[in-house]
Amino acid sequence: MIYPIYLYGSQVLRKVAEDADPGQKEELSKLIADMIETMHHADGCGLAAPQIGVSKRILVVDGNDLADRFPALKGFHREMINPVFTFESEETSEYSEGCLSIPNVDADIVRPARIKVRYINADFQEVEEEFDEFAARMIQHEMDHLNGIVFTDRATPIRKKMLAGKLFNISKGKTNPAYRVKTDKK
16 A cells, blocks of 8 residues: 655654554554555655654665665665664764655755664564665664654754755645655644
């Protein structure tokens, strides 16, 4: 099932998501499959459950479409239930990010270059993995969504000021992406 994606300004994007219950395997497997379908339909490389209105700590990432630019992403995809950072490097990297919940907006964002994450995978096994480069960035971006943070929160103050008008319009639903969107603003 393809869900509409909640836009910037929606309350669900500002909540800290609740842990998912790994015992609900059937429901979580269906939700993860729907998230992957929704992400691909919107031409995204990552999606967090709050972006489809579900305040649970679940994210999906798929770097295959970015493999031409980032060869290490060939075959890279993960489904993460209740992910937790166990390490973040002091070394950082900067890259221009965008987001399905904030269409047609980008900003240079500084993030740790390497991370380690403990999570439950789609086979309901606990895993701990280290990620670097763009894979680390994708996961950090989606984990921010689980904590009520959007990437523009991490932009420089001047960039935030430059984006204020666009963000206001998006929060009012004044945007026209090629995928279904939703906002809780009237």
